[in-house]
Amino acid sequence: MAKNYWIGDIHKGNFDGQEVELKGWIYRTRGSNKIHFLVLRDSTGVIQCVIKRDSVGDESFDLIKSSLIESSIILKGLVEVTDREHGYEIQVNNIEIIGAVNPDRPFPITESAMLEAEGGESEFLLDNRHLYLRTSRMTTMLKIRSTIFGTIHSYFRNQDFIEYQAPNFVAGAVEGGSTLFEVPYFGKKAYLTQSWQLYAEAAMPALERLYTIAPSFRAEKSRTRRHLTEFWHAEMEVAWASNEEIMKYGEGVVRATAKNLLEEREVELNDLGRDLELIARYADSKYPIMRYDEAVEILQGKGIDIDWGQDLDYSKEKILTADFDVPHFLTHYPRIAKPFYHRPDPEDPKYVLCHDLLAPEGYGEIIGGGERTWSEEEILERIDEEGTPREPYEFYIDTRRYGGVPHGGFGLGVDRVCAWLAGADHIREVIPFPRDSRRVTP
RNA sequence: GCCGACAUAGCUUAGUUGGUGGAGCGGUGGACUGUUAAUCCACAGGUCGCAGGUUCGAGUCCUGCUGUCGGCGCCA
Incomplete structure (x- = not known):
């Protein structure tokens, strides 16, 4: 039952003039009662197959003529190089229908529904996500996504980072408590994790350089793209590292991702209409660094109403990023704007040693990270000043009591990076089954 | 939590001042030997989101509900 021939390989010229057996799904059909054109799809591409009544016989011809889009079939034929627009065609001599589509329930995703999807996904397509996955746009997105995940893994592994897993059921919050998903846990309450970070810090003295790619959950009622x-969430934690050193890893992994995408997914980026020179700039350029105070000055200079100490929301990020054509870092936020685990700057404890990486083209924050508070005194001071209860974090505080060292890390929103580099209109377009505040199905 | 839209056939939609809901795609049947979203002919397919109200008469006006979408705040 193994599959030996792939449409993508035929387009590479690997089988010119040869007999092949293709397995796939009907993408489009057209034709007359003597000659029928069937565009076959598999995971590697599409190819036009030519079926002549004279070549296959009446029974096969009528069968294939009445087969609907997305029926699965196996066909045998000769690979023919043509000067028609497709370049390659299959002259079919044998056809077998494997999974027929019932005409009472034709494949629901039509051209009109797909055209609509170019400007964002409709309710209908979201309801039929399980079928939408096999369309060319979604397939392309999933391939790009795979390359991005692969690049992140190899980037860290090539630098001797250890992949490490944290629990998804947790007792305490990382960010503010209001965005936790509460789940019943044998008569107690547990929460879905918002981040791998606190548990990674516990392993930091063991592994020193560690990373993960794992799901994070936030019960934000956000309705944005x-x-x-x-x-x-791709997260890393590294011992003996300063904020600047951690930023180098962040810049490194993002640039590696852009670079690898150009190498592995040029065809897909072109299919999406992406400007390859733009991606090359993301791969090759140094990412500028700006302190929070400078950002506030720039915004105030533009007449934006912002007070020192306020976090920079998306509307302000957008104004800042408008002047950049590559991602850029913002550092040294006021400590009052950031959670307790951020380490105050020893040179000026009004600030914390942190960074955000903002993507251009209006995609906003893709990385948040920095140095962590690492002494017991400092973390207790930060927790208390924030008014956070100590109990859920006892294990986290305890790690500071046995050889605390300077360390830090960052979290990268992988889906956001996918959306940005693919040029997607919405983050939903780059994840197979998106979850938001109003949708958990299909 | 807040603000703003939308809901008509399987899909995408038109529907004027309130007066018997149309089309394209998809489906079915037929024609056609090189099509590119093939073309041509015919047919089937609708509780106009739900519940009230106004009216002689509501897809259209009013109220409520439900669902969805877009955006803000927060963040990755």
Whole structure:
């Protein structure tokens, strides 16, 4: 039953003039009662197959003529190089229908529904996500996504980072408590994790360099093009590292991702209409660094109403990123704007040693990270000043009591990076089954 | 939590001042030997989201509900 021939390989010229057996799904059909054109799809591409009544016989011809889009079939034929627009065609001599589509329930995703999808996904397509996955646009997105995940893994592994897993059921919050998903846990309450970070810090003295790609969950009622309630979070933690050193890893992994995408997914980026020079700039350029105070000055200079100490929301990020054509870092936020685990700057404890990486083209924040508070005194001071209860974090505080060292890390929103590099209109377009505050199905 | 839209056939939609709901795609039947979203002819397919109200008469006006979408705040 193994599959030996792939449409993508035929387009590479590997089988010119040869007999092949293709397995796939009907993408489009057209023709007359003597000659029928069937565009076959598999995971590697599409190819036009020519079926002549004279070549296959009446029975096969009538069968294939009445087969609907997305029926699965096996066909045998000769690979023919043509000067028609497709370049390659299959002259079919044998056909077998494997999974027929019932005419009472034709494949529901029509051209009109797909055209509509170009400007964002309709309710209908979201309801039929399980079928939408096999369309060319979604397939392309999933291939790009795979390359991005692969690049992140190899980037860290090539630098001797250890992949490490944290629990998804947790007792305490990382960010503010209001965005936790509460789940019943044998008569107690547990929460879905918002981040791998606190548990990674516990392993930091063991592994020193560690990373993960794992789902994080946030019960934000956000309705924007860059939020999901379940998103894929690439996080790293490294011992003996300063904020600047951690930023180098962040810049490194993002640039590696852009570079690898150009190498592995040029065809897919072109299919999406992406400007390859733009991606090359993301791969090759140094990412500028700006302190929070400078950003506030720039915004105030533009007449934006912002007070020192306020976090920079998306509207302000957008104004800042408008002047950049590559991602850029913002560092040294006021400590009052950031959670307790951020380490105050020893040179000026009004600030914390942190960074955000903002993507251009309006995609906004893709990385948040920095140095962590690492002494017991400092973390207790930060927790208390924030008014956070100590109990759920006892294990986290305890790690500071046995050889605390300077360390830090960052979290990268993988789906956001996918959306940005693919040029997607919405983060939903780059994840197979998106979860937001109003949708958990299909 | 807040603000703003939308809901008509399987899909995408038109529907004027309130007066018997149309089309394209998809489906079915037929024609056609090189089509590119093939073309041509015919047919089937509708509780106009749900519940009230106004009216002689509501897809259209009013109220409520439900669902969805877009955006804000928060974040990755």
